[in-house]
Amino acid sequence: MKALRLLIMVVLVWGTAAHAAVIFSNGGIGNNGFISDTDFPPNGQFSADDFILATGANTITGIQWTGSYFPGNTPQAADVFTIQIYADVAGAPAAGAPLLTLPIGNPGRTDTGVNTLAGDDIFAYSVNVAPIVVAAGTRFWLSIFNNTSVDTNDNWFWTIQDGAGNSFTRTDMAGAWSQINNRHDFTLIGTVVPEPSTLALLLIGGIGLLSCRRNARARVFHAYIG
Numbered sequence: 134m135k136a137l138r139l140l141i142m143v144v145l146v147w148g149t150a151a152h153a154a155v156i157f158s159n160g161g162i163g164n165n166g167f168i169s170d171t172d173f174p175p176n177g178q179f180s181a182d183d184f185i186l187a188t189g190a191n192t193i194t195g196i197q198w199t200g201s202y203f204p205g206n207t208p209q210a211a212d213v214f215t216i217q218i219y220a221d222v223a224g225a226p227a228a229g230a231p232l233l234t235l236p237i238g239n240p241g242r243t244d245t246g247v248n249t250l251a252g253d254d255i256f257a258y259s260v261n262v263a264p265i266v267v268a269a270g271t272r273f274w275l276s277i278f279n280n281t282s283v284d285t286n287d288n289w290f291w292t293i294q295d296g297a298g299n300s301f302t303r304t305d306m307a308g309a310w311s312q313i314n315n316r317h318d319f320t321l322i323g324t325v326v327p328e329p330s331t332l333a334l335l336l337i338g339g340i341g342l343l344s345c346r347r348n349a350r351a352r353v354f355h356a357y358i359g
Contacts, residue, residue: 156190156323164250166201166290169278173288176305180291181226181276182317188269195261195322198277201253205286211239213280226274226310292318
């Protein structure tokens with residue numbers, strides 16, 4: 134019975150080894166922002182930054198990011214966010230259609246207590262998404278933009294650190310991307326699966342323990358009848 138319980142425990146550990154965790158962080162909150170808003174004249178302005186996920190940690194289940202509202206520092210009642218993922222072409226986001234578009238809408242916001250250099254409040258946003266599996270070890274580009282058309286005195290700015298990255302921007306949804314060398318703030322949450330070798334070691338260890346228990350019982354039995 135104890136051996137059976139031990140085997141069940143090993144199987145449960147195998148089955149529950151995958152867990153949610155941060156699978157990519159682009160460095161944390163910066164002190165500035167770059168426009169990423171469909172309402173910016175004449176045809177909007179859109180930002181994108183890159184990410185590469187590791188093997189076993191390449192399933193996205195959540196996205197977190199920060200941003201501000203400038204110049205009025207008065208956020209509209211409800212945001213209208215869209216998140217897109219683009220393929221990489223020669224170190225830049227692919228022009229034209231994205232691989233995936235997620236109409237997020239209003240995820241809610243939390244004041245981080247951190248301000249931009251201009252004194253604007255920086256807000257945090259977070260959304261859970263249906264699992265998105267991307268190729269491990271491959272560069273992709275994340276674009277996050279808002280629609281502040283109902284806000285008469287602000288556009289939305291994605292938080293950045295100036296000159297700390299290799300982000301891109303473009304001035305319409307179908308135009309070419311231009312490099313701006315900033316680092317946009319975002320974090321990807323996802324499912325982390327241990328390496329197969331780790332799972333195999335768990336199983337081997339469980340089998341070894343079962344074998345040790347059997348051998349110990351056999352020695353006791355032989356000593357008793359001997």
